[in-house]
Amino acid sequence: MFGIKYIKFDATTYVIHYSNGKIVKEGRGLAFFYFAPKSSLVAIPMGSSDVQFVFNETTADFQTISIQGQITYKIENPKQLAELLDFSVNFRGLPKSNDADKIVQRLTNEAQTATSAFLQSVPLTEALRSAQQIEQIIDEGLKSSPAIALLGIVPLGVNIIAAKPSPEMSRALEAETREALQQKADQATYERRNFAVEQERKIKESELSTEIAVEEKKKQIVEKKMETEFLTQENQQRLQEKRMEAKIAQEKQKQTLIDIKVENDKKEADAKSYTIRTQLEAYKALDWKTIMAINNQGDAKLNVALAFRELAEKAENIQNLNITPDLLQKLIDESTGGAPSKRGK
Numbered sequence: 001m002f003g004i005k006y007i008k009f010d011a012t013t014y015v016i017h018y019s020n021g022k023i024v025k026e027g028r029g030l031a032f033f034y035f036a037p038k039s040s041l042v043a044i045p046m047g048s049s050d051v052q053f054v055f056n057e058t059t060a061d062f063q064t065i066s067i068q069g070q071i072t073y074k075i076e077n078p079k080q081l082a083e084l085l086d087f088s089v090n091f092r093g094l095p096k097s098n099d100a101d102k103i104v105q106r107l108t109n110e111a112q113t114a115t116s117a118f119l120q121s122v123p124l125t126e127a128l129r130s131a132q133q134i135e136q137i138i139d140e141g142l143k144s145s146p147a148i149a150l151l152g153i154v155p156l157g158v159n160i161i162a163a164k165p166s167p168e169m170s171r172a173l174e175a176e177t178r179e180a181l182q183q184k185a186d187q188a189t190y191e192r193r194n195f196a197v198e199q200e201r202k203i204k205e206s207e208l209s210t211e212i213a214v215e216e217k218k219k220q221i222v223e224k225k226m227e228t229e230f231l232t233q234e235n236q237q238r239l240q241e242k243r244m245e246a247k248i249a250q251e252k253q254k255q256t257l258i259d260i261k262v263e264n265d266k267k268e269a270d271a272k273s274y275t276i277r278t279q280l281e282a283y284k285a286l287d288w289k290t291i292m293a294i295n296n297q298g299d300a301k302l303n304v305a306l307a308f309r310e311l312a313e314k315a316e317n318i319q320n321l322n323i324t325p326d327l328l329q330k331l332i333d334e335s336t337g338g339a340p341s342k343r344g345k
Contacts, residue, residue, distance in 0.1 A: 003035055003036045003037045004033055004034070004035055004036070005033065005034055005036045005039075005091045006031075006032070006033050006034075007032065007034065007041065007091060007093060008030075008031035009028075009030055009043060009093065011029035012028070012029075012045060012046050012047040013028065013029065013043050013044065013045055013046065014026070014027070014028050014043070014044045014045075014046050014075075014078040015027060015028070015029075015030045015041065015042070015043055015044075016041070016044075016078075016079065016082055017032065017034060017039060017040075017041060018039065018040040018041075018042070019034070019035070019038050019039050019040075020038055024039075026079075028046060036091060040088060041088065041089050041090075041091075041093075042082050042087050042088055042089070043087060043089045043093060043095075044075055044078040044081060044087045045075070046074070046075055046078065047074065048072055048073065048074045048156055049072070049073055049074070049103075050070050050071070050072050051070065051071040051072075051073065051103070051104045051107050051108070052068075052069075052104075053067075053068070053069055053071065053104070053107065053108035053111055054066060054067070054068045054069075054108075055067055055108060055111070055112040057115065057119040057120070058119070058120060059119055059120065059122060059123055059124045059127050060120060060121055060122055060123050061123045061124055063123075063124040063165060063166070064165065064166045064169070065119060065124060065127050065128070065163060065164065065165055066163070066164045066165075066166075067111075067112075067115065067119075067160065067162075067163055068160070068161045068162040068163075068164070069111070069134075069135070069138070069158060069159055069160040069161050069162075070158070070159045070161060071107050071108075071111065071138070071142065071155060071157075071158055072155070072156040072157045072158075072159075073103075073107065073153050073154060073155045073156055074153065074156060075152060075153050076152055076153060076154045077152030078152065079152075080150075080151070080152035081151055081152040081153065084150070084151060084152075085099040085100070085103070085151075086099040087099065087100065103151065106147060106148070106151070107148070107155075110141060110145045110147065110148055111138045111141065111142065111158070113141065114137050114138050114141025114142070114145075115137050115138055118130075118133070118134070118137055124169065124173075125173075127163060128163050128164075128165065128173075130163070131160040131163050132160075134160050134163070135158045135159065135160045138158045138160075139155065139157070139158040142155040142158070143155055
């Protein structure tokens with residue numbers, strides 16, 4: 001009524017009430033009556049705000065990349081911002097202009113300006129993998145930008161939501177990646193098969209090595225047996241040689257003993273021969289009759305024999321000789337000095 005209005009703002013809105021070009025009141029969360037024909041109201045939101053941005057840039061390999069992200073900021077100096085941009089509201093608290101959208105555009109421009117040099121210095125594939133680095137570059141660029149500081153706003157954070165190539169390049173990269181993945185899959189299949197073949201080869205080699213080891217052991221056993229038999233035969237041969245040597249030595253000893261015995265017998269025989277020859281030397285000059293008489297030793301039979309030999313030698317001188325058994329017995333008895341035998345009587 002009569003141009004007097006009442007308005008109320010929330011606690012996150014900084015309000016400046018101008019009347020006739022002068023500030024009447026200002027502050028956060030104000031509620032007051034005002035005379036509309038002479039008043040101008042400015043409402044600046046003080047809470048944090050999110051700005052969605054999308055911009056395109058060219059990489060070092062002349063490919064287009066689209067950067068999509070979000071900037072979070074807050075207004076630190078509302079009066080400074082109110083001097084640069086129009087935040088006027090009507091009696092209902094609704095903005096009269098769209099100057100608030102200029103903040104979004106300026107933040108987006110500053111973000112693109114900050115990343116332009118970096119994106120133009122790297123190839124597309126590297127740029128697509130540099131989201132975190134791009135975030136850091138935009139954040140540092142906004143905080144150091146004089147234009148942003150002049151607006152009286154402070155960036156709180158930057159998030160890169162997506163970094164995308166053009167649709168054609170995306171399909172090409174997808175195809176390249178698909179081929180690379182297919183090659184990796186083929187390589188994995190090849191490696192798996194090769195691994196299986198390698199394992200099979202190792203198993204066969206292990207089996208063959210085991211068989212070779214077994215055969216080698218058998219060969220060693222045979223060689224050991226042959227060596228043992230050879231050593232046994234060699235030992236037996238040596239033992240036989242030792243026995244033969246012992247027998248030869250024994251036979252040599254026997255031969256030596258026999259030679260010594262023969263030599264001794266020969267010497268003994270020579271001694272006996274010498275003795276006999278010496279003894280016979282005395283009988284060389286004697287006739288046999290004398291020798292028989294010396295060795296007679298009163299043997300009657302020998303005497304009778306000698307007598308008959310004597311008679312036989314002189315048989316040509318005997319004309320008549322009668323020898324009876326009685327006479328012969330008597331001669332024997334007389335020569336022995338014994339008694340006459342019964343037959344002689």
